Amino acid sequence: MKEINCPFCGCKEFYVKDPDDDFEIYEFECSSAGVVFQGESTDIQEDQETYCNKCAWHDKFKTLKKN
Numbered sequence: 115m116k117e118i119n120c121p122f123c124g125c126k127e128f129y130v131k132d133p134d135d136d137f138e139i140y141e142f143e144c145s146s147a148g149v150v151f152q153g154e155s156t157d158i159q160e161d162q163e164t165y166c167n168k169c170a171w172h173d174k175f176k177t178l179k180k181n
Contacts, residue, residue, distance in 0.1 A: 117144060117145050117146055118144035118178055119144075120166040120168065120171050120178075121171060121178075122166065122169050122170075123166065123168050123169040123171070125166050125168035125169065126143050126145065127141065127142070127143050127152075127166075127167035127168065128141070128143070128144065128164050128166055128167055128178070129142065129167055130142075130156065130162050130163065130164055130175070131163065132156070133162075140154060140155060140156045141153065141167060142155075144178075160175055160176040161175070161176065162174065163175075164178055
């Protein structure tokens with residue numbers, strides 16, 4: 115997997131929300147090693163809403179991978 119950056123600000127750090135608890139988030143970085151979580155991890159689905167950790171960008175994870 116190539117490194118993935120936010121299409122707006124270039125940040126490499128993102129997060130997804132727990133589908134059962136909007137207040138629980140899972141932070142991760144996309145690098146050449148793949149998705150690397152910072153702490154607890156979860157399975158990221160292709161259609162899961164993914165948020166940039168630095169700016170207001172958010173979209174489906176599969177959209178992020180195409181950038």
